[in-house]
Structure formats: C-alpha cells, structure tokens
Amino acid sequence: MSHAALLPYGRQSIEDDDVEAVVAILRSDWLTTGPTIGRFEEALAAFIGVEHAVAISNGTSALHAAMYAIGVGPGDEVIVPAMTFAASANAAVYQGLRRCSPT
Numbered sequence: 001m002s003h004a005a006l007l008p009y010g011r012q013s014i015e016d017d018d019v020e021a022v023v024a025i026l027r028s029d030w031l032t033t034g035p036t037i038g039r040f041e042e043a044l045a046a047f048i049g050v051e052h053a054v055a056i057s058n059g060t061s062a063l064h065a066a067m068y069a070i071g072v073g074p075g076d077e078v079i080v081p082a083m084t085f086a087a088s089a090n091a092a093v094y095q096g097l098r099r100c101s102p103t
Contacts, residue, residue: 063091072097 025036037055045053056062072078078092 059085060087060090063087064094067091067095 025031028034028036030036041053041055044055045051054065056065067078072092072095074096076092076095076097078089078097080088080092
C-alpha cells in the first residue's frame with residue numbers, strides 16, 4: 001500500500017506567520033512562560049466569548065485540569081469508554097479515584 005493511499009491522521013494548516021511566531025519564541029527569553037501566553041489566553045477568551053481561558057501544554061494535562069476544576073475526587077465515579085487513550089482514565093486516577101475493572 002502506498003503512503004498516499006493511507007488516511008491522514010490529521011491535516012494541519014501551518015502558515016509562514018505561524019512558523020515565524022514559533023521561531024520568535026524559540027529565540028526569546030520566554031520558552032515556556034511569558035507575556036505571549038497571556039496574550040494568547042486573552043485572545044482565545046475573546047474569540048470564544050468567555051471571561052477567561054487557560055493555555056495547557058497537552059491533552060493529558062487538560063483532562064487533569066478539567067477533572068480538578070469540576071471537583072472530581074475520591075469517592076466519585078468516572079466512566080470512560082473501553083476504547084480510549086489512557087489519559088482519559090488517568091486524569092481521574094490523578095484526582096485520587098481508584099481504577100476499577102468492568103463487572
């Protein structure tokens with residue numbers, strides 16, 4: 001099977017100004033924090049029409065933050081699909097829930 005016949009995992013739209021913005025950050029003194037994060041969060045909040053937005057580094061951290069934000073903790077029950085990425089269940093485990101096997 002040729003590579004061209006495979007279904008794409010995702011299609012990204014990356015423009016030259018996107019690359020330039022990344023290079024500017026990589027060359028700055030603020031690789032992981034700094035004023036650009038705040039501007040991004042403010043722009044995102046304005047774009048989606050909410051008061052606040054928080055940038056998260058990856059999907060696993062975002063799921064964990066969501067569990068924390070809604071107050072999931074020991075004694076609660078979280079149900080995840082059997083066919084999922086491990087982070088779906090791990091986010092609940094990070095909040096003190098125990099792992100359960102299906103009955």
